[in-house]
Structures are given as structure tokens and as C-alpha cells.
Amino acid sequence: MHHLKIHSVGEIRTVGFETGTSLLEILRSNGVQVMAACGGNGTCGKCKVKVKDVGMVTSCLYFPGHDEEVFLPRSLESKVLTDQHDYTLSIELEPGDLIEKSEHPVGVAIDVGTTSIAMYFIDLNNGHTLGIAGTMNSQGQYGADVISRINYCSHKPDKLKDLQAAVLNDIRSLIQKECESHKRKLTDIVKVSVAANTTMLHMLLGEDPTAIALAPFTPKFIDAKILPASKLELGLNPAAKVHVLPSISAYVGADVVAGLAAIDPPESIKNYLFVDIGTNGEMAIVTPDKIWTCATAAGPAFEGANISCGMGAYAGAISSFSKDDVVTINDEKAIGICGSGLLEAVAYLLDNEIVSMEGNLEEDFVLVDANKSGTGDAVALTPKDIREVQLAKSAISCGIIALTEKAGLSYDEVDALFVAGGFGNYMNIESAIRIGLLPQEMKGKVIQIGNTAGAGAVLDVCSEKFAKRLNEVVKKSEHFDLADDPNFAMNFAMGMYFS
Ligand code: FES
Numbered sequence: 001m002h003h004l005k006i007h008s009v010g011e012i013r014t015v016g017f018e019t020g021t022s023l024l025e026i027l028r029s030n031g032v033q034v035m036a037a038c039g040g041n042g043t044c045g046k047c048k049v050k051v052k053d054v055g056m057v058t059s060c061l062y063f064p065g066h067d068e069e070v071f072l073p074r075s076l077e078s079k080v081l082t083d084q085h086d087y088t089l090s091i092e093l094e095p096g097d098l099i100e101k102s103e104h105p106v107g108v109a110i111d112v113g114t115t116s117i118a119m120y121f122i123d124l125n126n127g128h129t130l131g132i133a134g135t136m137n138s139q140g141q142y143g144a145d146v147i148s149r150i151n152y153c154s155h156k157p158d159k160l161k162d163l164q165a166a167v168l169n170d171i172r173s174l175i176q177k178e179c180e181s182h183k184r185k186l187t188d189i190v191k192v193s194v195a196a197n198t199t200m201l202h203m204l205l206g207e208d209p210t211a212i213a214l215a216p217f218t219p220k221f222i223d224a225k226i227l228p229a230s231k232l233e234l235g236l237n238p239a240a241k242v243h244v245l246p247s248i249s250a251y252v253g254a255d256v257v258a259g260l261a262a263i264d265p266p267e268s269i270k271n272y273l274f275v276d277i278g279t280n281g282e283m284a285i286v287t288p289d290k291i292w293t294c295a296t297a298a299g300p301a302f303e304g305a306n307i308s309c310g311m312g313a314y315a316g317a318i319s320s321f322s323k324d325d326v327v328t329i330n331d332e333k334a335i336g337i338c339g340s341g342l343l344e345a346v347a348y349l350l351d352n353e354i355v356s357m358e359g360n361l362e363e364d365f366v367l368v369d370a371n372k373s374g375t376g377d378a379v380a381l382t383p384k385d386i387r388e389v390q391l392a393k394s395a396i397s398c399g400i401i402a403l404t405e406k407a408g409l410s411y412d413e414v415d416a417l418f419v420a421g422g423f424g425n426y427m428n429i430e431s432a433i434r435i436g437l438l439p440q441e442m443k444g445k446v447i448q449i450g451n452t453a454g455a456g457a458v459l460d461v462c463s464e465k466f467a468k469r470l471n472e473v474v475k476k477s478e479h480f481d482l483a484d485d486p487n488f489a490m491n492f493a494m495g496m497y498f499s
Contacts, residue, residue, distance in 0.1 A: 008072040024059040037305040039143030089264035093127040098190040101239045109457035112196035121178040130182045138166040144305035145279040146199040150213040189236040193243040193460035195453040197253035217250040249479040251295030258456025261469045272416040285403040291477040292406040296395040301388040302339035311336035321345040333374030339423040347431035393437040394495030411441035420452040
């Protein structure tokens with residue numbers, strides 16, 4: 001048995017380990033979170049930590065053979081999207097009989113995203129929002145995207161438990177903090193509504209998600225569920241119930257259903273596109289009679305995962321870029337680049353003909369010099385990073401094209417394009433159109449609509465009637481697989497170009 005001394009912010013502790021175990025595994029098994037975007041496969045380079053007398057190492061590929069000392073990166077403040085929007089449906093407060101179980105009944109609405117978790121704490125006596133909180137999804141230590149996480153736990157119940165425990169711990173600690181700050185007891189919480197993608201829902205409930213990653217992509221469940229909260233061991237009111245919102249398919253989950261049900265556009269908007277760009281691109285086109293949905297494997301480029309200096313929207317991430325102005329989250333020294341910054345940087349490179357229409361970049365482009373960065377290394381974009389952006393944006397644009405074709409609409413006939421989710425909310429729309437992520441034809445009709453999944457979960461907590469609206473969305477929806485679209489290959493190849 002050897003010993004590992006772990007230095008993290010303001011804390012030092014020592015743990016034991018056996019040789020033959022990766023540093024990432026040692027840290028994980030001792031409850032230390034390290035972002036591991038590729039799930040420990042050695043391909044993403046995101047799990048770097050500093051080892052004394054060795055320097056920065058890729059922790060999933062480093063196998064300590066004797067006593068070592070490791071320094072963890074400072075824990076980073078995350079920026080979790082909790083905003084909602086004017087287009088959110090308004091609904092009468094009718095939370096159901098459970099409110100009689102507490103004098104001060106509280107409902108909790110949760111949007112479990114692959115990257116982050118947003119929580120809304122609602123006073124069920126009057127429908128007022130007591131508090132909103134967010135945190136990063138700790139499952140990130142097992143992979144950035146749903147496929148890496150499914151691979152991690154596929155047919156391995158113990159590993160599935162790791163993933164379930166990670167998300168439940170996040171939820172538990174958010175709930176506890178909100179209870180403390182609003183002077184409520186855990187037993188005041190009588191109702192919880194959860195919106196999430198299909199994989200996150202499986203992992204939350206401890207259901208094997210393997211089938212989601214394998215053709216014919218049949219999840220174990222997509223229907224709505226109502227469970228006793230005690231099943232998730234959250235310590236809430238003994239009568240509390242957890243409402244799991246319905247999904248449409250393996251890759252169009254309850255987050256999209258909740259979002260579509262929560263949007264209440266004005267009369268003038270009859271046909272609209274809905275796009276939620278996360279680690280997957282989930283999208284829909286809504287017409288008065290029908291909804292078509294599809295998902296694209298956009299990859300996690302805009303979450304920073306396949307980008308050499310990419311990172312999530314943490315303090316120190318470049319969030320906006322132009323030649324004279326580099327903006328970072330919290331104004332800290334740049335340590336990487338997040339999705340919104342990436343979009344603007346690529347638009348800049350195109351405008352200045354540093355990247356060609358075909359996506360060629362001659363050499364790495366330095367965004368922030370090594371001597372000005374917060375890591376001592378330059379923050380730069382590489383030719384491979386540009387390729388990743390091309391793949392991601394082409395996947396999204398193919399989905400949008402296929403949806404409008406399915407609905408038989410031209411862009412002129414589409415009244416709005418709602419962009420939901422964290423990346424969508426912070427991205428510069430002009431840059432998104434510039435690089436071809438969103439269609440030029442929709443210029444002037446793009447509306448950033450915030451966290452619609454969270455808005456749907458709040459509506460579900462507040463009203464029993466919202467379930468009917470969710471069901472209507474599911475019934476009205478027809479899902480199609482982009483791979484079955486005969487034009488997909490051609491559209492994808494064309495979408496690789498920067499227009
Ligand atoms: S390289 Fe270690 S987790 Fe990806």
C-alpha cells in the first residue's frame with residue numbers, strides 16, 4: 001500500500017492506494033471529482049492534475065508506483081443557466097392534495113442536464129419561487145457526454161450506482177442548501193418534478209441505459225412516472241412524490257417535452273423551430289397540427305469537450321472573443337475557452353480569412369498568449385478544433401434542414417427559431433449564423449429562450465394540469481431518425497463548409 005497526498009483548495013489529506021490503479025481512479029474512489037470528459041479513455045486530455053516533481057499528468061493514464069503528492073485544480077465556479085423567458089406559459093396554481101402534508105409545502109423542480117443541474121424551489125402555498133440554484137453534474141467525472149457515461153456503466157450495475165449516486169448527491173446538496181437558506185425543513189418538500197434527457201433519467205432512477213446507445217435505441221422507459229420520493233433517499237416528506245416527466249425517444253427526452261410544453265408563443269408565431277444545443281442537439285419543429293422531432297450527434301464541442309483548450313462555462317473560460325477584446329467568465333485570467341467563446345473565435349477567424357471556407361487553418365491560432373493566461377500555457381485553437389466545430393455545426397444544421405423538409409415549410413414560413421439551453425442562451429446569434437450553425441434565412445427570427453426544461457419542470461410542480469399538456473406534446477410528436485433521411489449524407493457534407 002502506498003500513499004497519495006492530495007492538495008485541494010484549503011485542504012490536504014492522505015489516502016492509500018495499490019499500484020496498478022490509475023491516478024484518476026484513486027482520486028474518484030476517494031470522492032475527489034476530476035473532470036474526465038472521455039470517461040478515462042485517455043483521449044480528451046481534460047483530467048490533468050499536477051503531480052509533485054513530475055508536472056502536469058493525464059490522471060487516467062498515470063499509474064503511481066510509490067508515494068506521491070498531487071495538486072488539484074482550484075474548484076471552479078460554474079455558470080448554470082436558470083433563466084426563464086417571457087414566452088413561458090402561465091398556469092393557475094393547482095399542485096394537488098400533497099400540499100396538505102406540510103404547513104409550508106414546497107415543490108422542487110429540477111432540470112438534470114448532462115453538464116449541469118438547475119433547481120427551482122417553489123412555495124406551493126402561493127406559487128412563488130423561493131430560490132433558484134445550480135451546480136455542475138458530478139457525473140462529468142465519468143464522461144462529458146451521455147455515450148461516454150453509458151459506456152462507463154453498460155451492463156455494470158456497480159458503475160451505474162456510481163452515476164446514480166453522483167447525481168443524487170448533487171440534488172441532495174442543492175436541496176439542503178436551499179432548505180437552509182429559505183428556512184424550510186426537508187419534510188416541507190412534498191413534490192419534486194424532474195425534466196432531463198432520457199439517459200439522465202435512466203441514471204437518476206438507476207435503470208440500465210445500455211439500450212439507449214445500441215440500435216434500435218430502445219430505452220427502458222419513456223413514459224411519465226410518479227414515484228415515492230423515498231425511493232431516491234432524499235429525506236423529504238414521507239408522503240412526497242417524484243414526478244418524472246415523459247420523453248419521446250432515446251435522444252429526445254423529457255427536457256425537450258417539458259420545454260415544448262412550457263413555451264406559449266404569441267398568435268403571430270404559428271410554425272416554429274426549437275433547438276436545444278447541448279452535448280446532443282435535440283430539436284423540433286412545431287406546427288399547429290403536428291410536431292416533428294429529431295436529435296443530432298452534435299458532439300460535445302460546444303461544451304468544450306473535444307476542443308484542445310475547451311472547457312465548460314467556468315470562471316476563466318473565454319466566453320467572447322474579438323481581436324481587441326477577450327472576455328472571460330468572472331474576468332479571470334484565461335484558462336480555456338467555452339462554447340460561446342469558441343463560436344465567436346471561429347467567426348472571427350472566418351471574417352479575417354484565417355480559416356478558409358473549407359475549414360482549413362494553417363497553424364494553431366493563439367487566442368491568449370502563455371504569459372497572459374492563467375495556466376502558463378497559451379490558449380489556442382488548432383486545425384483539429386476547427387474540424388470539431390465543423391462536425392458539430394453541420395450536425396445541427398442538418399437537423400434543422402431535415403425538420404423544415406418534414407414539415408413541408410420554407411424558412412419564410414417558419415415564424416421563429418427558439419434556442420434553448422445554456423449554450424444557446426449565451427451564444428452570439430450573429431456568430432452562430434456566420435459559421436452556419438443556424439440558417440442565415442432565420443436572421444431576425446432567432447429568440448433565445450433560456451432554460452425551457454426548467455420552466456416545464458416548474459409548471460409541472462405548480463399544476464397537476466400541466467401533465468395533460470406534456471402528454472399532448474408527446475401525442476402530437478413524430479420522431480424521426482436523421483440517419484434515415486435520404487438527403488442526410490449530402491446535407492452533412494455540405495454543412496461542413498463555412499458559408
Ligand atoms: S484523457 Fe483522461 S479522462 Fe479523458
